[in-house]
Amino acid sequence: MLIEECEKKLQNKFKELEEISFFNQKKVLDAFKECRVSTNHFFGSSGYGYDDVGRDTLRKVYSKVFKTDDSIVSPLITCGSHAISIVLYGLLRPGDTLLSISGDLYDTLKETLFGDGNGSLEDFGISYRQVEMNESEFDCNAIISTILKLKPKVIFIQRSRGYSSRKALSCQAMGEIFSKIREVYKEGFIVVDNCYGEFVEKTEPTEVGADVVVGSLIKNPGGGLAPTGGYIAGKQDAIDLIAKRFTSPSLGLEVGSFEMGYRLFYQGLFLAPHVVKETIKGAYLVGKLMEEKGYKVIPSSEEKAFDIIKSIVFNTEEELVKFVQNIQKISPVDSFVLPLPWDMPGYNDKVIMAAGTFVSGASIELSCDSPIKKPYIAYFQGGLTYEHIKILAEELEKLY
Numbered sequence: 393m394l395i396e397e398c399e400k401k402l403q404n405k406f407k408e409l410e411e412i413s414f415f416n417q418k419k420v421l422d423a424f425k426e427c428r429v430s431t432n433h434f435f436g437s438s439g440y441g442y443d444d445v446g447r448d449t450l451r452k453v454y455s456k457v458f459k460t461d462d463s464i465v466s467p468l469i470t471c472g473s474h475a476i477s478i479v480l481y482g483l484l485r486p487g488d489t490l491l492s493i494s495g496d497l498y499d500t501l502k503e504t505l506f507g508d509g510n511g512s513l514e515d516f517g518i519s520y521r522q523v524e525m526n527e528s529e530f531d532c533n534a535i536i537s538t539i540l541k542l543k544p545k546v547i548f549i550q551r552s553r554g555y556s557s558r559k560a561l562s563c564q565a566m567g568e569i570f571s572k573i574r575e576v577y578k579e580g581f582i583v584v585d586n587c588y589g590e591f592v593e594k595t596e597p598t599e600v601g602a603d604v605v606v607g608s609l610i611k612n613p614g615g616g617l618a619p620t621g622g623y624i625a626g627k628q629d630a631i632d633l634i635a636k637r638f639t640s641p642s643l644g645l646e647v648g649s650f651e652m653g654y655r656l657f658y659q660g661l662f663l664a665p666h667v668v669k670e671t672i673k674g675a676y677l678v679g680k681l682m683e684e685k686g687y688k689v690i691p692s693s694e695e696k697a698f699d700i701i702k703s704i705v706f707n708t709e710e711e712l713v714k715f716v717q718n719i720q721k722i723s724p725v726d727s728f729v730l731p732l733p734w735d736m737p738g739y740n741d742k743v744i745m746a747a748g749t750f751v752s753g754a755s756i757e758l759s760c761d762s763p764i765k766k767p768y769i770a771y772f773q774g775g776l777t778y779e780h781i782k783i784l785a786e787e788l789e790k791l792y
């Protein structure tokens with residue numbers, strides 16, 4: 393009953409999301425057509441993978457979608473953190489500076505930046521600085537003065553909010569700061585961690601001045617089908633450097649095979665605009681329902697989404713745990729497993745996670761993870777179909 397009312401109130405929001413996914417569906421379809429994608433591109437290769445047309449055509453399709461000179465798209469990239477590391481090691485040299493202008497980087501990158509004796513960037517004499525965000529806005533003056541002082545080789549932005557309390561960044565906000573930066577500083581590479589942001593808007597960061605975007609294929613652009621992998625798309629000089637790090641300086645993108653074949657990567661990309669829309673629609677439904685029940689939800693149902701994460705602020709640990717357990721309970725895989733808070737390596741607080749996913753750990757599928765600490769925030773994302781997320785909403789209606 394309440395759910396139907398929520399759906400009614402969200403009609404305008406849903407329309408807006410449908411318009412975005414229609415636009416992005418066309419963009420992806422056009423890329424497939426222009427690259428003349430054909431069944432023979434789905435077959436894999438083995439060994440060195442010389443002249444692997446499936447691999448190389450997939451790269452061309454990604455380059456068209458992200459409007460870049462070139463790209464690397466590969467199942468040999470193990471995850472998003474790996475993809476980002478390849479970018480950083482590819483572009484930075486000893487003595488260079490990496491500057492984040494959107495505050496903290498994602499947790500899993502800390503060891504890449506600062507690890508002691510583990511081959512981190514710091515070990516190689518690369519320094520890291522960051523400019524904090526002002527609430528959820530870029531601190532323009534601080535960014536410009538820091539850039540002029542440090543002359544960074546890489547200027548880094550995280551589009552999604554990750555587990556921070558700031559909001560995700562719109563392409564408009566990124567475009568504005570990128571052009572201000574480029575007015576005074578023409579060197580270096582602007583790199584955007586695009587995880588969770590692909591197809592959320594009609595534009596991508598590379599259309600508003602980013603030199604490189606990077607992300608995971610078990611999130612948005614894999615459409616729920618890609619079994620693993622990552623992508624990096626950008627300007628030719630950047631991709632050339634990154635490719636030499638990805639394989640080796642002497643090989644670049646001439647090698648790399650995947651005998652299983654590439655159909656799921658193509659088909660997943662084709663489905664991605666639709667899946668992202670289903671995910672966000674579902675997140676708004678759950679968000680609206682929980683708002684009606686008196687909980688604070690970020691972003692609120694009045695606000696625009698700039699990534700696929702929705703967070704709900706609970707009053708107690710018990711309420712939070714119940715929410716996460718219910719996501720597991722309505723999952724198609726491992727529905728019978730009861731998640732409990734546990735001490736996870738790399739985290740200071742206990743963490744509880746739900747991920748009853750087909751592709752292990754894929755967060756484009758309905759999933760949730762939350763540190764057990766005040767305020768009790770559940771970060772949930774994904775869901776391959778709106779209907780699946782609506783089933784979660786039905787459970788929540790009864791429980792809260």
Ligand SMILES: *Cc1c(COP(=O)(O)O)cnc(C)c1O
Binds near residue numbers: 471500
């Ligand atoms: C998921 C994510 C990463 C890291 O990706 P993994 O695939 O988990 O290694 C980095 N940045 C952001 C914003 C992410 O959402």
